[in-house]
Amino acid sequence: MQRSIAATEGIFAILDTPVTIQDAPDAKTLQSSQGRIDFENVTFRYAGTSIDALSHVTLKIEPGKSYALVGASGAGKSTILSLILRLYDPTSGAVRIDGNDLRGLTQQSLREQIGLVTQETFLFHDTIYNNIIFGRLDATREDIYRAAQMAYAHEFILAQPKKYDTTVGDKGMLLSGGQQQRLAIARAVLKNAPILLLDEATSALDSESEKQIQMALQTLAAGKTVVAIAHRLSTILSSDQIIVMENGRVKEIGTHAELLAQSGYYRRLYDLQFNRGAEHKDPEPEELFEVVS
Ligand SMILES: Nc1ncnc2c1ncn2[C@@H]1O[C@H](COP(=O)(O)OP(=O)(O)OP(=O)(O)O)[C@@H](O)[C@H]1O
Ligand SMILES: [Mg+2]
Numbered sequence: 001m002q003r004s005i006a007a008t009e010g011i012f013a014i015l016d017t018p019v020t021i022q023d024a025p026d027a028k029t030l031q032s033s034q035g036r037i038d039f040e041n042v043t044f045r046y047a048g049t050s051i052d053a054l055s056h057v058t059l060k061i062e063p064g065k066s067y068a069l070v071g072a073s074g075a076g077k078s079t080i081l082s083l084i085l086r087l088y089d090p091t092s093g094a095v096r097i098d099g100n101d102l103r104g105l106t107q108q109s110l111r112e113q114i115g116l117v118t119q120e121t122f123l124f125h126d127t128i129y130n131n132i133i134f135g136r137l138d139a140t141r142e143d144i145y146r147a148a149q150m151a152y153a154h155e156f157i158l159a160q161p162k163k164y165d166t167t168v169g170d171k172g173m174l175l176s177g178g179q180q181q182r183l184a185i186a187r188a189v190l191k192n193a194p195i196l197l198l199d200e201a202t203s204a205l206d207s208e209s210e211k212q213i214q215m216a217l218q219t220l221a222a223g224k225t226v227v228a229i230a231h232r233l234s235t236i237l238s239s240d241q242i243i244v245m246e247n248g249r250v251k252e253i254g255t256h257a258e259l260l261a262q263s264g265y266y267r268r269l270y271d272l273q274f275n276r277g278a279e280h281k282d283p284e285p286e287e288l289f290e291v292v293s
């Protein structure tokens with residue numbers, strides 16, 4: 001009794017939390033986005049903290065191009081993705097999509113335009129089929145199979161005891177990390193939103209799984225605006241632009257070759273992580289792009 005009272009109080013405290021992000025009374029519906037995102041002098045501070053997580057960030061994300069966000073832990077990479085999703089509003093400045101301030105759009109129509117693949121895939125205690133259809137509830141069985149095929153998931157699904165009707169267990173624990181990620185990719189393939197946000201896994205998977213995820217992501221990303229928190233060299237190298245963040249600021253932006261030639265902060269990150277001089281002649285593509293400054 002005592003324990004369930006304590007647990008119930010905890011749940012009610014969450015339910016009673018005031019909602020800070022609300023639709024404006026005259027919020028517009030965003031229809032099929034071109035995938036253009038603009039950060040205009042965005043400064044953002046999390047409630048209850050004393051430093052800005054982002055300061056004066058100005059970014060022009062062009063439709064159909066891919067961007068890799070790199071930088072040390074705490075640099076503000078995840079915060080950028082959270083602001084694109086409008087999980088928070090900027091403290092000052094504006095985030096726009098196709099020229100519309102996010103604060104003037106309905107949250108539902110905004111999020112319908114965004115596919116999200118994160119490190120922590122959220123799978124429900126339900127069948128594989130129902131976990132994929134969550135990406136677009138009106139999808140047909142054929143759509144689900146096609147999405148699973150494009151996500152390189154169809155084969156491992158057919159190898160499960162009840163195929164698409166296999167229950168994945170709480171948070172997908174009956175599947176490997178790589179399989180869970182491919183289900184998340186299948187979900188995003190099904191949703192087919194023009195903007196794709198990707199928070200790449202830092203944990204190393206076996207190289208076969210890694211290769212399949214890489215291929216699945218390539219199929220998914222084709223023709224979309226992609227903003228990826230990139231930890232793998234292959235993702236960084238295949239992006240159109242690399243955005244280097246440091247302490248909440250955009251420090252450098254350019255292609256890999258441009259940034260290396262500038263011999264700046266990016267070069268130091270790259271040398272530290274992938275190009276460690278004579279004893280490591282070939283940078284290992286599986287290595288993580290993670291530097292503690
Ligand atoms: N929910 C939160 N509440 C308060 N402060 C936060 C919150 N999330 C992040 N921060 C702070 O905001 C800053 C930017 O964090 P952010 O998560 O964007 O960094 P990151 O670049 O994604 O780092 P990592 O590579 O470790 O994921 C950090 O100083 C962090 O401590
Ligand atoms: Mg992060």
